[in-house]
Amino acid sequence: MKRFLLPLLLLLFSTFSHAQNDLLPADEAFSFKAKVVNDEILLNWDVAQGYYLYKEKIKISSDFSIQLGTAKFPKAKIKNDEFFGKIGVYRNNVVVAIPVLEGDARSVQLNVGFQGCADLGVCYPPITKSVALDISSIHKPSLVDDALNIFSKAKVGVQSVVEKAVSISDEPLPADKAFAFSVTAIDSNTLLATWDVHPEYYLYHDKFFIETTGAEIGDVAFPKGKEKDDPLFGKVQIHKGQLNVEIPLKNIKSLPITFTAKFQGCWLGGICYPPMEKTTTITLPIQGVQTTTVAESSNMPSTPNAAESVPATVLDKTASVELNETDKITDILKQGDVLWTLGWFFVIGLGLSLTPCVFPMIPILSGIIVGQKGITTRKALIMSIVFVLAMS
Structure with a gap:
């Protein structure tokens, strides 16, 4: 048996050695190049x-993948x-095109990995190639683009000169000023709604928020x-000087109404x-009656480092407006003393104990009373009263 195995092993070893000697180096078997042509790599x-x-x-x-499009692969032969x-394979010559998109990069570093095999049955390990390519000549701006760019820079420069022409104070003002x-x-x-913005300050257009x-x-x-x-924030819209905004109202449900404005600005x-927030209570005038004075309050810092709010001072109701039922009850409770208010709540609680949602508790309470051993009528009455008072 050993006489047969030894020649077989020698034959296999000699075949493998011959195959190794016939294999090309990886760079010769898969010669790789990369270049820039027009607007493609x-x-x-x-x-x-x-x-x-x-x-x-x-x-x-790539280190600038965002500036490269989707690679275009040729059709592969299925093996x-x-x-x-x-799996798809390529033979002879293979070209993969990568579109170069517009961007600021002047060069890109490409890392390309690939793997192949020989028909002899030997596969090469994965190969990685790194190439640096100059793409500065791609998407060069036209004369029109250059002109627009120069005009834009000049416009920004003029705006900065105008802003610098305004004398700037040594310290910032409180937010309310x-x-x-x-x-x-x-x-x-x-x-x-009116904002009087100091000449050294401005408000962001997209930071306004109002609600009532x-x-x-x-x-x-x-x-x-x-x-x-x-x-x-980059390119944004801002407001300087005086800003007036008319705010139409609809579906007015109660008076007075509360108006809240949120905004943010810089020096x-x-x-x-x-971000600053202002809350104002407003009594709307009846048709044909003079506008009322309002009370204004703030719950945000008045300076960049302050933490206390500035309370408003005046609320002048010059027009009496008819209230709805909910507001009437609220007004009555505000005017009464503590004992009178507690009495009101007790009466309302008694009324609530007779609503349909309490009916399912009646058989439960009856079962508790009947289940008591040796219960008297007086004790049953006391338990019922305690239940009703607790529900109230």
């Missing part, structure tokens, strides 16, 4: 005769591979702001204030 493989490249094993990555089963806010009712269905309690807000025509290249000296 072309990856080229020259595959030697008797060798093939796996399509699924080609992996492409029933002894290692990977049915930098962004003086007020709101009044100009008629029974319209409010007028007791009424709904209709369609508001908010003025368009001026564009500014802001260091914090040209380089400090931005935290």
Whole structure:
């Protein structure tokens, strides 16, 4: 038996050694090149005769992937591979095109991985190639683009000069002075919100938020702001000087109504204030009656470092308005003393104990009373009263 095994092993070893000597180096079997043509990067493989490249094993990555489009692969031939089963392979010459998109990158670093085999039945380990390509000549701006770019830079420069022309104070103002806010009712269905912005300050257009309690807000025509290249938020719209916004109301349910405005702004000296919130109570005038004075309050800091709010001072109701039933009850409870209010709540509780939702408790209470051993009528009555009082 040993006489047969030894020649067989020698034959296998000699065959393997012969195959190893016939294999080409990986760089010769799969010669790889990359170059830029027009607005594409072309990856080229020259595959030697008797060798093939796996399509699924080609992996492409870059340090500027966002500036590269989707790679375009040629159609591969399906091979029933002894290692990977049915898989696409390339032979002879292979070209993969990668579109280059517009961007700021002037060069890209490509990392390309691939793997192939020889028809002899030997597969090479995965190969990785790194290439640096110059793409600065792609998507060069036209003369029109250059002109527009120069004009844009000049416009920004003029705006910065104008802003610098405004004398800036040494310290920032309190928020209530930098962004003086007020709101009044100009008629029974319209409010007028006003912001008096100091010349050294500005408000962000997209940071405004308004809401009301007791009424709904209709369609508001908010003025368009001026564009500014802001260091914090990029290109944004801002408002300077005086800003007036008319706010239509609809479906007014209760009076007075509460108006809340939220906004945020900055100082040209380089400090931005935290978001501010102003809450105002407004009594709308009856049709034909003069507008009422309102009370204003704030629950946000008045300066960038302050933590206390500035309370408002005046609430002048010059028009009496008929209240609905809910407001009438609320007004009555506000005017009464503590004992009278507790009595009211007790009476209301007694009424609630007779509502249908309490009916399911009656058989439960009856079962508890009947289940007591040796219970007297007086004790049963006391238990019923305790239940009703507790429910009240």
